[in-house]
Amino acid sequence: MGIPARLRPVARDVLSLVRKGEMHPPRHAFKVSVDHETLQIPYRLYYSPELLRRKLIDAQGIDQLVFACLGTRHYDGYLRQECLSYLLGSEAYWLTPYIVQLAGEYVVEIADDVAHGIMSRDTSLLAAFAEENPGYLATLDxxxxxxxxxxxxxxxxxxxxxxxxxxxxxxxxxSRP
Structure with a gap:
């Protein structure tokens, strides 16, 4: 899962709570750099949407953000959109690829939520992400x-x-000076 190394112990605990509801493992991923660390983020996840939603609602803090990250990669578009709202409520830099990726997917309503939500994010964090990921952004474009x-x-x-x-x-x- 594409979580920074410092948060992987939390991510492992969170994953253990939803893996029992996994229909099949992810097959594809995309790579981004966050704080000069390469993250490989699954394109789609196939956990039980009900289980993931329950865990997301019950969790707090970093655990909740990790559940929300998983949800943004879920096959259920309604769950992706719901999880996006949790991420937009946090300024944590490591969430940026999970938010931005949704702008390049087929559900225009989710892309619209990203477009509205990204306007209020710290521009220095957006600039750092853009500067770290020119290849990713070209593919996204x-x-x-x-x-x-x-x-x-x-x-x-x-x-x-x-x-x-x-x-x-x-x-x-x-990212422009």
Whole structure:
């Protein structure tokens, strides 16, 4: 799981609570750098949504944030959106890839939540993430463009109005001197 080394003991404990509800292991992941540490984050997770939701609600602090990170990678879009709201409530830098990744996925309502939520985040943290991950952001840009072209072009005739593009613009603006 793509959690910084200093938080892995917490992540192991959290994972042990939801693994019994895993339908099958993740197959794909993406890589990002956070504080110069490479994290490999699963693209999709297949835990029981009911179990994950219960654990998320009952948890507090870092445990709750780790559950929310797992939820942002879940196959259930409603659960991804619900978990995003927990992450947007924290300024912890290590959450940034979990938030930003959702802007490049197919559910435009979630990308819209990211676009609104990212505006209030610390711009120095956004700049640091953008500067650490140019390759990742280039891939994210291609994904966003692809989803916009295939599914959302009619609703957003101007590509820059598409929520995913707004997120990328925010990251790019933050990293400009």
């Amino acid at each position: 291609r994904r966003i463009t692809s989803y916009w072209t295939c599914y959302h072009r009619l609703a957003y005739p101007n590509r820059n109005d598409y929520p995913g593009r707004k997120v990328l613009a925010c990251l790019q603006d933050a």
